[in-house]
Amino acid sequence: MKTPENSGLPEIKRSHFANRPRFQPRRIAACTAIAAVLLAGCASNPVDPPAPTDVGWLLSGQALFEQPVPRMALPEDDILGLSPEMRRYLAHVAPQASPQQRLAALLQGFENRDFTVQYQADQTLTASGTYREQVGNCMAFTVMMVAMARELGADAYFNQVEVPPVWGHEESQTFVVYRHINMVSESPRGRRVVDFNLEAYDPIYDQRKLSDNEAFAQYYSNRGLELMQQGQMVDAFRYLRKALDLRPGDADLWANLGALYSRNREFTAAEQSYLQALQLKSSHTIAMSNLERLYRKQSKFDLADHYAEKARFHRERNPYYLYYQARNAYEHGDYKSAKKQLKRAMWQYEDDHRFHFLMGLTNYRLGEFVDSKEHFFQAFHLADNASAQRVYMKKLELMEMGGVGESSPSRRTPGDIPGRYSVGPASLLGRW
CATH class of the missing domain: 1.25.40.10 (Tetratricopeptide repeat domain)
Incomplete structure (x- = not known):
């Protein structure tokens, strides 16, 4: 998932997971605990604790639009839906075999280029959209494969890979942090990993099974960020808001909403979004870095220095x-x-x-x-x-x-x- 880091640019974190180095820190419990204890004394200029964020106001979109965005206006993409063309293709994939044999046949068909997907970083699509357009990022590819595997009767779930963070410029105003997602299918024979680039996949990374709800939230967040980068701010808000409806406790999603508000110069809303991310995850360095830039723009140098030091403290222990x-x-x-x-x-x-x-x-x-x-x-x-x-x-x-x-x-x-x-x-x- 996308979220923004320290370069003078707003940061975003994306779960489409580009086919380039993408890094998310391994969780080391001892380091995290020590950092939380030491942070109290690491900033030279203590600041007053922030006022509670107004979550309802942030989610309403009123800072961007003249009136609140109603819940009925939020998108309802058919993320795992199969097109008739996909169903016809799958009906002929080893129809008399077991689900795992059918899945193996599906993967072999992909290797034989019965259907193809070309990697494209800014294309987070639904399962049917990925199959139709034959392009997509890692999120799109995984969505398509999960949908097809389940149609064949195989167990399949979204798997988040905690890869170390890599920071890459995608455009002049955005500094992007990538994470990675793939599909896992388990059976009595073992655990099969289905990845856009299995040569680069490494089992050493920490991994965890995602619920569909978590994966869908990341899908909507990706789409929102892509729309933001295309200048479609109304739709961008709708998709980011949908992501937060699904996962209101996800700090990454709040940091992404802050990036949208910051891009539109709604700095109070951006500040509150980043602070909400920090309330949910006190070590969220992206929210810290974005707050630093926000306060520096507003000549609030004590606050900027405070969050710069906090972000540096966490990064240098990663x-x-x-x-x-x-x-x-x-x-x-x-x-x-x-x-x-x-x-x-x-x-x-x-x-x-x-x-x-x-x-x-x-x-x-x-x-x-x-x-x-x-x-x-x-x-x-x-x-x-x-x-x-x-x-x-x-x-x-x-x-x-x-x-x-x-x-x-x-x-x-x-x-x-x-x-x-x-x-x-x-x-x-x-x-x-």
Whole structure:
């Protein structure tokens, strides 16, 4: 799901989950608890506690429109509905077989390009819309596959993958944080993952089953943000409001509503939306960062500094944020900075194979060959993703031969780093 971070731009968080690195911090209970205790003294200029937010006013849309938006005006998309064309196709998919065999046949048909979906980041569509248009993002693809699998009689549910956060500019006014979603089907044979890009899927990430209600809220939020970016503010509000009707306790959704109000210069409503997000989740760094920018625009510098410090405090204790910074430094040839950030990340959490893989590359670039080899071995043994293991084994073999890829250490090397999602047709869909 989309929500906005710290760059002077409003942040949004999207659940369409782009086919590029998308990162959401792993939850480390000890760090979270300590941060909550220490925050009381981390800001040099204490501020008065905010007044309670007026939730009814925020949800009414009156700050944007002359009158409240009635509930009957909210969208009711047929998210999992199947078109007659889809039903005809599915009726011929291994009709005499068991539900799991039919699902396997469906996935094989996709591999054979009986039907296709091309990745498009800004297309959160319904199941029938994805099938008809043959485009969609990860949310759209997952919606379509869940609907089709259930029609075949197979168990299928939405699965949220807590990937580490990556921040990417999609347009001049928006800084986007991505998360990832895929489909899981369980049977006595095991657990099958159906993903837009299974090569990049990694079981090491924390995951949780989403109810349909949670997934639908993320769908509506995505659509609202896409409409906002297209300048369709009335429809954008309607979709974001629908998301909050489904999940009023979701801090991400309130931060997204705040981004809409901020985009329309309704700063009081934006402030209250971000504060509501923080009431629901006190460590919500996106809401903190957006409040900082909001207060700085209004020359409320004490408040801006307060929330900037709170956001910095949480980010710098997030190992995946540190990993992201290290990867950027590595790609720009600043290997000493990359090593420094990776050491800080591993101090927080040392059991992610990506950290060791990047440290191995960084050590190699710095001429620290013994340490480099050790981190490559650590990466290989921590990874339980066959694709990642193949990459690591190849790097180890190259090291034995005296090289790791490029001949010039100064070249940027994004291809060296696993977990990058290529944009293109979905592939490698099912795995037990």
